[in-house]
Amino acid sequence: MTVKSTILISAAAFVLAGAAPALAQTEIQWWHALTGANNDVVVKLAEDFNASQKDYKIVPAYKGSYPDTLNAGIAAFRAGTAPHILQVFEVGTGTMMSAKGAIKPVFELMKEAGETFDPKAYLPAITGYYSTAKGDMLSMPFNSSSMVMWYNKDAFKKAGLNPDAPPKTWPEVFEAGKKLKAAGFDKCGFTNAWATWANIEQFGAWHNIPIATKGNGLDGFDAVLNFNSPLFVKHLTNLVELQKDKTYDYSGRTNNGEGRFTSGECPIMLTSSGFFGNVKANAKFDWANAPMPYYPEATGAPQNSIIGGASLWVMGGKKADEYKGVAKFFTFLSDVDRQVKLHTESGYLPITKAAYEKVKASGFYKDKPYLETPILELTNKEPTENSRGLRFGSLVQIRDIWSEEIEAALNGQKTPKAALDAAVERGNQMLRQFERTASR
Amino acid sequence: MTKNAYFSGLTIPVLLLAPQLVITVLFFYWPASQAVWQSFLLQDAFGTSTEFVWFENYRDLFADPGYYKALINTAIFSSFVCVLSLSIALLFAVMADRQIRGAEIYKTLLIWPYAVAPAVAGVLWIFMFDPSLGMLARGLNSLSIAWNPRLNGNDAMTLVILAATWKQISYNFLFFLAGLQSIPKSVIEAAVIDGAKPMRRFWTIIFPLLSPTTFFLLTVNIVYVFFDTFGIIDTISGGGPSGATETLVYKVYSDGKGGSNLGGSAAQSVVLLIMVIGMTAIQFRFIERKVSY
Numbered sequence: 001m002t003v004k005s006t007i008l009i010s011a012a013a014f015v016l017a018g019a020a021p022a023l024a025q026t027e028i029q030w031w032h033a034l035t036g037a038n039n040d041v042v043v044k045l046a047e048d049f050n051a052s053q054k055d056y057k058i059v060p061a062y063k064g065s066y067p068d069t070l071n072a073g074i075a076a077f078r079a080g081t082a083p084h085i086l087q088v089f090e091v092g093t094g095t096m097m098s099a100k101g102a103i104k105p106v107f108e109l110m111k112e113a114g115e116t117f118d119p120k121a122y123l124p125a126i127t128g129y130y131s132t133a134k135g136d137m138l139s140m141p142f143n144s145s146s147m148v149m150w151y152n153k154d155a156f157k158k159a160g161l162n163p164d165a166p167p168k169t170w171p172e173v174f175e176a177g178k179k180l181k182a183a184g185f186d187k188c189g190f191t192n193a194w195a196t197w198a199n200i201e202q203f204g205a206w207h208n209i210p211i212a213t214k215g216n217g218l219d220g221f222d223a224v225l226n227f228n229s230p231l232f233v234k235h236l237t238n239l240v241e242l243q244k245d246k247t248y249d250y251s252g253r254t255n256n257g258e259g260r261f262t263s264g265e266c267p268i269m270l271t272s273s274g275f276f277g278n279v280k281a282n283a284k285f286d287w288a289n290a291p292m293p294y295y296p297e298a299t300g301a302p303q304n305s306i307i308g309g310a311s312l313w314v315m316g317g318k319k320a321d322e323y324k325g326v327a328k329f330f331t332f333l334s335d336v337d338r339q340v341k342l343h344t345e346s347g348y349l350p351i352t353k354a355a356y357e358k359v360k361a362s363g364f365y366k367d368k369p370y371l372e373t374p375i376l377e378l379t380n381k382e383p384t385e386n387s388r389g390l391r392f393g394s395l396v397q398i399r400d401i402w403s404e405e406i407e408a409a410l411n412g413q414k415t416p417k418a419a420l421d422a423a424v425e426r427g428n429q430m431l432r433q434f435e436r437t438a439s440r
Numbered sequence: 441m442t443k444n445a446y447f448s449g450l451t452i453p454v455l456l457l458a459p460q461l462v463i464t465v466l467f468f469y470w471p472a473s474q475a476v477w478q479s480f481l482l483q484d485a486f487g488t489s490t491e492f493v494w495f496e497n498y499r500d501l502f503a504d505p506g507y508y509k510a511l512i513n514t515a516i517f518s519s520f521v522c523v524l525s526l527s528i529a530l531l532f533a534v535m536a537d538r539q540i541r542g543a544e545i546y547k548t549l550l551i552w553p554y555a556v557a558p559a560v561a562g563v564l565w566i567f568m569f570d571p572s573l574g575m576l577a578r579g580l581n582s583l584s585i586a587w588n589p590r591l592n593g594n595d596a597m598t599l600v601i602l603a604a605t606w607k608q609i610s611y612n613f614l615f616f617l618a619g620l621q622s623i624p625k626s627v628i629e630a631a632v633i634d635g636a637k638p639m640r641r642f643w644t645i646i647f648p649l650l651s652p653t654t655f656f657l658l659t660v661n662i663v664y665v666f667f668d669t670f671g672i673i674d675t676i677s678g679g680g681p682s683g684a685t686e687t688l689v690y691k692v693y694s695d696g697k698g699g700s701n702l703g704g705s706a707a708q709s710v711v712l713l714i715m716v717i718g719m720t721a722i723q724f725r726f727i728e729r730k731v732s733y
Contacts, residue, residue, distance in 0.1 A: 071697055078487045095485055102486040187572075187581075243591075250591050253680065257590075260572050394701070400679075400694065407682035411591045433701065437484040437491075 028325050029083035030060045033069040033310070037277055038143070041346050049332050056325035066310065067396055070095070073315070077102050082315040084326055087142060089310045090129060094217065094393040096313050097138055098438035104314040104323065106330065107136045112320070113327030121334070121352050125304065125378035129389035130311050133219050139311040140330050144349040145274035146305045146374035147194070147202045149173075149293060153286035155267035159183035166290040173268065173293045174238065177247040180267050188249035188260060189242070190268035195253050196402040197308065198270045199235065200227055200423075205387035206292050206377075207231055208303035216390035221435045223392065225427045228420040231298055236409055236416035243410050250410050253403040272308055273374035276347035289370045291377050303387045305377035309348065347371055349378070392427075393434030401426045472713065478706035485702075497707035506683060507691070507708075514687040517601060518665040524605045526657060529612030530650075534642070536613075537620045547617065554610040558668060562675030565603040589677065593684025596677045600685050603676060604669045612657050619653035620646065659723055666716055688712050 032042050039062060046058040063069040066089035073086040088096050096103055110117035119127060119137050130139045153163035159179040167173045177189030192198040204211040209231055214223035242248035249266065251257025261269040262282040270292060279287055294301040314326055332338070339355030342348060344364060350356045356375060359365070365372040381387075392398060402423045409419035479498070482491045501507055536547050556564070568576045571588050580587040589596040623646060631641050670689050673679060679686035679694060686694070689712065696705025 067697070074485050098484065099486040099488060101488050252590055253678065257572070263572065265572055397694065397701070404680065404682045407591060407680060411593065411681060413682065437482055437489060 025057045026055060026321055026325050028056055028058050028085065028322060028329065030058055030085040030087075030312075031063045031069055031073060031083040032060060032087040033063060033066045033089070034087075034143070035062070038346060041342065045333070045342075049329055052332065053328070056328060058325075058329060066092070070396075073313075077315060082317070084315060084318055084322055085329075086313045086315055087310050088139070088313050090308050090389075091395045091399065093130065093139070093311070094221075094391045094395055094434075097132075097391065098221065098393055098434075102316050103138070104316050104318070105136060105138045106140050106314060107138070109314055109323055110327050110330065113324045115327045115331045117331070121354065123349070123351060123353055123356065123375075123378070125383060126307055126349065126351055128383060129307050133215075139313045140333065141307075141351045142310055142312045142333075143274070143346070144307045144309040144311075144351065145272045146307055146349070146377050147198060147270055147292055148273045148289040148370075148373045148377065149291065150261055150269050150271065150275060150279060150287060150289045152261070152264065152267035152283075153288055155180055155183070155185060155264070155285070159185075159267075163286070163288070166288070167293060168290075169296050170235070170238070170293045171296075174242060174247065177242065177268065181245070181247050185265070185267050187246055188251075188266040189247040190270075191249050191251045191257065191260060191266045192270035193251055193255040193258050193275075194271060194308075195250070195406050196399045199239070199406060200232065200402055201390060202292060202305055203232065203235060205306045205389075206294055206303055207298040207301045208384055208386050209298070210386045211390065212392070215385045215388060217392045217431075218388055218390070221393060221431070221438050223431065225424045225431065228417070228424045231295060232420055233417050235295070236406065236420060240409050240412075240416055250407070253400070273349075273371075274309065274347060276370065289373050291373060291380075300381075302377075302380055304380040304383055305374070306387060306389050307349070307378065344371070349375055392431060393438055394430045398427045398430050401430065475706045475709050475713075478702055479710050481703050481706075483702055493703070497703040498711075500704060501707050501711070506686075509683055510686050510688050510691045513597070513683075513685065514666070514689075516597065517604070517669075517685075517687055518662060520601045521604045521608065521665045521669070522658065522661045524601070525608040525612055525661060526654070528605070529609045529657075530616050530654075532609070532613050533616035533620055534646075536617055550613050551610045553607055554614075556607065558607060558671030559675050561603055561607045562600075562672040565599060565606070565672075566676055569599050589681075591681050593681055596681055596685050600669070600673050600676050603672045604665065607672065608661060608664055612661070615653050615657055616650065619650045623649045655723070655727060658727070659720060662719060662723075663716065666712070688715075 030042075030046065032039075034042050042060050046060045050057050061083070063072040069086070070088050070092045073082060073088070076082045082102075107117070107119065119131075119135065122137075122141065126141045126144050127137055130141060131137045149166065151163075151166050156163040156166075156176075159176070159182070161176055161179060167176045173190055181189040200211060204216070204227060209227075209229060210216060211227040212223040212225045214220045217223035239248050243250060251260055251266070251269070255271060255275070258269070258271055258275055258278065259282075260266040261271070261275075262279060264283075264285060273289070291302065292305065312330075314323070334352055336352065336354045336358060339350045339352055340358050343350040343355060343359060350359060360372075383389075405414070405419040405423035405426070408414045408422075409416045414422070480492060480494060482493045482496065483489065532550060536543060536550070540546070553561070566574070568574045569587070569589065571577050571581070571590060577587050586592075587595055589599050627645060627649070628641060631645055636644070666687075667689055669687070670693060673685055673687060673690050674693075677685040679690050688708065692705050692708045692712065695701045695708065
C-alpha cells in the first residue's frame, strides 16, 4: 500500500468516525477537574448516560486542577466557547454566582426543561452551599466532601493511646500529639492539610462562630470578615506554641502535604474525607477517621461542618435543546441507585436523602464507618447563620492571603492576633474590590 | 558588475519584511497594548461588567505593601541567581576549556539541565529538599540543621535560588565556552611567554576579552530571572511561605489568575515591562561602554 492511499484511507475513516455520532445527537460539553479513579467515575457516568438514551451525548473533558478548570471556563466564556457544564470547586462558588448571564441557575433549568425536580430531596447541608438565600439551587452538587480527622491506629497503640477512642477535643488532640511525639513521631505529632479550610472555615462552622457578617457572605457580597475573634486567636496561638517543638507541624496550604499521613510521618491529620481513596491505596497501617476536634468551652460546639468538593454549573447562552439534555443528565445523576453506587465506590457524599438512607439501611457503614463520618458531621445539627457555608468572591486568592498570615504567625514573624487581624483586613480589601466588580 | 544589489520601489522590501512584522505586531505589540488597556479597567472575571477607572489600578498597586515586598524579593532573587549562575558557569567553562580527558562528556553533561522545563526543575529540587520526602532535607535534619522551606522564608528563598541557578548554569556555560574558544590562542601564548601566571592571564586577558559574552549573558539572565523562573517558584513554594518567595512576575500570575483581578494584574505587568525596558536600556547605555569587542 502506498503512503498516499494510507493517508486517503485514514482521512476517510476520520471523516466517517467524526460524522457517525453527529446524526441528530446533541453534544453536551462537560469540563471537569478530576484525575485518576475519579476521572474514571466521570467517564463511566457519561458513557452510562449516553447509552441510556439516544438524543444527547455528554462529552467529558479534563481541564486540569480545580483553579485551572475554573479559569478555563472563564476564558472560554469570554471567548464565547464555554462548555455546557463546568465543574467548579466550592471555593469558586461566589465567583460563579455573581456572574449573572454567564450562568444558568439549575432550578431555572430544571423548570424550563420540565424535569421533575424537588430541591427537598437533596441533603440540605450540601445544597445549602449552592443555593441562594431564598433556597433556589444554583448549581448541581456533584462530588461533595467534608473535613475529618484521619488517624493512624498503629501509631496510637505504639504511643499507649486507645485506637478506638480517638481524641474528641482540641486539648485531647494536643495531649495525643505530645504522646505520639514522645513515642517516636518527633517530626510531626499532628497536622492538617488545607491550612485555611481547617483552621478558619471549618473551624468557624464547627464552633458556630462567624468568620464574616451577612451569614458568612451567603446573604450578600457586602459581608465583612471578622474571624480575628478570641477563639480563632486562641487556636492559632496553640498551634504556634506546638509548632515550636513539632508536636504540631504545618503541612502547607493545599493537600500537597497529605502524603505525610499515608507515609506514616504524621499520625493525625485533618483533611478532606475525599482523602479516603488515597489512604485506602497507600497507607500501610491500620487507620480510621473521626469527627473534627472542638474546644469544649465553645457553647454549642460541635455544630456542623461545611462541605468541600465541587458542583456542576450550567453556563449561560446555550440553546434550549441543549439545556434539555443537561437537565436530563442531572435527573439521571440524582437517581437513588446511581447515587448509592457513586457514594460507596468513590467515597464522595451521596447528594440525596434517599440515597443516604438506602446505604445506611444496607448496613454498609458498619464495615466502613469512615465513609459516614463526614455525613454525620454535616448533619450533626441544624445549620445556623455561621455554619450554612460561606460565599466570598475571589476566595481562591483570599485563601492565599489567609495562608500567608497563618504562615507568618507559625514562623514567628507576627503574633497570632496580629496575623489574624492582617488576614481579616487584607481579605476585606479583596472583598470590597470584588463587590465593586460583581454585576448583580 | 555592481557590488551592491538594491531594490527600487517599496514592494519587495515590504514583502520581505512582512512576515517578521506581522509576527511582531500580532504576538508582541497587540498583547502588550491589550495589557495596557486592561490596566485601566475594573472588570469582573467573566467580563460581563466593565468600568474604566483611569489609574486606580496603579494607585492601588503602589499603595499595596505586598507589592514592595515582591519588589525586594525580586531584587534579592535576581541578583543571587544572576551572580551565582554567571560565576559558576564561568568557572566550569574555564575548566572545560583546558585539555582534560573526557572533556566532551563533561561538556555534554553540563548542558543537560537546560533541556529541563522550569516546572520540572522545580519538582526535582522539591524531591531533594522537601522536609518530608527529600533525601537531602533528611540529611540536613539528621545533622540537626533546621531546614523547613514550608515555613521558613529564608529556606524557601534559598531553595528557589538554587533551582533557578542550576537551571541557568548550562546556558551560560555554553556561551562562555564558545566565548573562550574564540579567544585567539596567540594572545594567550604571548602572555605565557611574558611570564604571566594563569590567574593573571585570566583577569587581564581572558576576562576582558570575554566581556561581550558576559554582557550578553547578563542581559539574558536578567530577563530569565524576571520572567522564566515562574514555573520553578510555582512548583517549589507557590510564592510562600508568607509571601517570602513571591516575585513580581509570580504576583502578576497569582493576582490575575487566582484572584481574577485582571486590571490589577495588567497594571503590574505594565510596570514590570517598563522596569525591564529601563534596565536593559541602562545596561546598554552604561555597562556596554566597558565592553571591549
